[in-house]
Amino acid sequence: MKTGVLSRRRMLTGAASAAVAAPILRARPARAATKLRFLMNWFAEAEHGGFYQAKATGLYKKAGFDVELMQGGPQLNAVQLLLGGEADVILGYDLQLLSGIEKALPMRAIAASFQTDLQGLMTRPNVKSFAELKGRKVYIANSGYTTYWPWLKKKFGFTDEMAAPKGVGLQTFFADPTSAAAGYITAEPYYAKQRNEDVNFLLFSNDGWPTYTNPLVASTDYLAKHKDLIRPFLKASMEGWKSYMADPTPGNNLIKQMNPKMDDGQIDFSLARMREIKTLESGDAAKLGLGCMTEERWRKTRDFMVEVNLLKPETDWKQAFTTEFIDDVHVMPS
Template sequence: MRSIRFDTGASTLLAATLALAMAGPARAADKIVFLTSWYAQAEHGGFYQAKATGLYEKAGLDVEIRMGGPQVNGMQLLLAGEADAIMGYDIQVLQAVEKGLPAVTVAASFQYDLQGMMTHDDVTSLAGVKDKTILVSSAGMTAWWPWLKKKYALSDGQVRAYTFNLQPFFADKTVVQQAYPSSEPFQAQEKGVPVNFFLFAKDGYPPYGTTIVTTRKLAEGKPEAMRKFVAASMEGWKSYMANPSPANALIKAANPKMSDSQIAFGIARMKALKVLGGEENVAIGTMTEARWKASYDYLVEAGLLKASTDWKRAFTLDFMPVLSAKAE
């Protein structure tokens, strides 16, 4: 496994930014309720690490992390004021903006959306799924499927519903299915089934992953609190990749079904896929207008978003952290 090192100059700047929160007269910490997108897992580790190691507290923040799940509508809770920020994704926010809702993305933990395809080991690329039965969830049909279908000249006739049960995949080598790198492939490993995993982003799927989404009211009304939350969270990701033990204790406390072996598998996959963007030497949390435009263009072309949508309101670059990462 290739190690990750972090630019010391940028880290010094970030440390100075966090230290500013401690300067001056003592005052009450800014409260932020952060809602994740699913049950606690390695892919949420940077936030739990910032909580476990006191990074939020040092920044003058009182952060409460609440766990999402299949019955939790994060965007609804955000807009209702039940959460100050949520773990989101680009398509969700662009479609909210289309409806006139005041959601805005302030940072991206991962440079890639982690959605991908799991295949049996005879398939060597995404192009190899052309003659396969493809298991896709209902959410996938209105997110990444139109992109994949067009890119590889696939057809809707290949699709069968993915019900989050892997038995159809295990029973039939002509079946491929949607997957996240640390979930379904881990289950296949546990069952002794050799598989390949292909990240859509590596073939050009544009959205970011594990983003921080808030409301315009909070971003504009408490910009310093949000800036400190982003900076401390990204510092948490740096720390988590170096020594995940503190966060893992919180993850397992929140989600007792999460095993040490699955967490370790998830961390290894994140490092292998370089989800933080270290290989390109970009700052952790970085977003660009060009990438958001690419997501907008895809959604409009696929008929998933109105062309009239003011896509630039879906994100802001005002909270970008200074932390940078390099891969060795």
């Protein structure tokens, strides 16, 4: 990534009289852009589109930042890199963040990427509700056992006997017509489409799953030392998302440059699903603006985690987030 600079203002003087010497006005040197390392939670994709759009269209540069967008991946421990000083901001996960607060890890969410969580269960078209899946096989990732699976057990009576490893390429799901597979509305249904398989997708959020998607997280040390940077960074990021949803071309070009394996079909599918479920502008965002978070929503996530023994009741859960920065941003949905 090249280092950007703030635009330089030139000061022009009128023509000098031959008899009167004009004073020399020197332009002040441009101030170097502030470097900020932003680590994604996966390889470049449409689900990160607003951030790539902010980079590609110069929104970050205009706000005074040289943002390095770093790709994530399955082998990266984002929290470890954040607390080790290798990243300034990361895309995190609500439940992981609250568990970290229980362990006194010094980090805090500063905004939410999406209001509607993209996670859910992919089923055959005839399955219209989670309740209909009771007793059937549900293929899930290992991380699901300590996130959404306890919620499904509590709310819909699922049992551990129903859960099975998701497997590579969703082969287990395609081989079992009565089953369901956990995943993201922007991803797994696309793989099914590639196989000409008709599927339905049940979003957890539509049945009370409380978490946000991809909250932006910084260490408490970074927030203390760079408090003045957070609002302009968040504003540029949310303006990037608004711009991306209107015309994603610049962001998509950068996504494909960063991740050559990402194809137009996947990007278009993901973006269409994000628009369909209004993941950016649903809920509180309609009144509070893109990226907003509320204490009430975080409380619901905390209460769920305590109820299913994923979080100790005495954990100071309010330390997991702060709304002081995003509350003043107010980038409203179109």
